[in-house]
Amino acid sequence: MRAVGVTEFGGPExxxxxxxxxxxxxxxxxxxxxxxxxxxxxDTYARNGTYAQRDPVKQFPYVPGMDAAGTLAEIGPDVQTDLRVGDRVMAVVLPSGAHGGYREDLVVPARSVARSPENAGDAEASTLPMNGLTARLALDLMALQPGQVLAVTGAAGAFGGYVIQLAKHEGLTVVADASEADEQLVRELGADVVVRRGDDVAERIRERFPQGVDGLADGSVQNELVLPAVADGGTVTTVRGYEGNGERGLRVHPVLIRSYAEEQEKLDGLRALAEQGVLTLRVARTFPAEQGAEAHRLLEGGGIRGRLVITF
Known part of the structure; x- marks a missing residue:
């Protein structure tokens, strides 16, 4: 079976x-x-060896990938599901060793799988599970109420875009960051207020919301730099394990997709929202398996809007 992986850690090559x-x-x-x-x-951290120290498998090849879409090929014993062999499906993957999304034959827990959106091809469907569930988890942890204000950094990215769209669907007011080039995109995603991105983004948010925002989803991994944007006692979600500085009663929640990896009902809920047009599935470009290195090279070069997808 073909996969895209590494037999030694290194750069995209x-x-x-x-x-x-x-x-x-x-x-x-x-x-x-x-x-x-x-x-x-x-995925780039799996490729370059950053994550190897916490991987229990510790043998090559390493195959990255946390999202996959395709066709349901086989159902194992003790699976209760209305899915059938031949259905188009998408899955969230917890990679380890040769088990990752970049492989044409993949076995995952049945509860990590849901039908693909009817109005999306496999490339589009593959962009939803990991980032969509991470956004869902972030909002669930913050538990904001309709009418409250949410700030989103890294708003033009996949995680940030899904957070904006889910938050607007649930009645929140959203202030989001963007570069000048991305401002129109972020507005189209649904942000009510757009401020310029950068190290001073917290100050810019406070200029528009002097009392501070109720919650913040930090997709840009700015950690302590963005905490001043949040009102005392407010809530924050982070995507790289940052747990806050303990000040001003802020409740900081690192979002770990592992906790939602088998939340099939939530993944299927995202599928329904994509079919309704609430969520936008953005593919920047597709690459055949043989060009996986080029996909990583482009991603690490920055500036990609939408997701790069490897196809088999």
Missing amino acids: ALHVVDVPPEPLGPGQVRLRVTAATVNPT
Whole structure:
């Protein structure tokens, strides 16, 4: 079975097509024939070895990838599902060793899988699970109420875009950051107020909301730099494990997708919102498996809007 992975850690050039055996199918699991796998920033850390120290497998090849879409190929024992072999599906993946989204044969827990949106191709569907569930988790942790104000940094990115759209759907007022080039995009995603991105974004948010915002989703990983934007006692979600500085009663929640990796109902809810047009699935470009290294090279170069997708 083909996969895109590394046999030694390194830069984008280390990524190439590798041959991996089919994964065994156990109880509670399903097998996917993957046709599309989204390239996310976290995948670059799997490729360069940053995450290897916490991986229990510790053997090559390493195959990155936290999102996949394709066709349901096989259903294991003890699976209760209305999905059928042949259905178009999408899945969130917790990669480890050769088990990652960048492989054409993939076994995952049945509860990590949902139908793909009917109005989306496999490349588009593959962009939803990981970033969509992370956005869903961030909003669930903050538990803001309709009418409250949410700030979003990294708003033009996949996580930030989904947070904006989900928040607006749930009645929140959204202030988001953007570069001049991305301002129109962020407004189209639904932001009520757009401020210029940068190290002083907290100050810019306070200029528009002097009392501070009720919550903040920090997709730009600015951590302590953005905390001053939040009102005393407010709530913050972070995407790289930052837990706050303990000041002003702020409640800081790192969002870890592992906790939502088998929340099938939530993933299916995102599918429904995509079909309704609430969520926008953005693909910047697709690459055949043989060009996976180029996808990583472009991603690390920055400035990509929408997701890069590897196809099989």
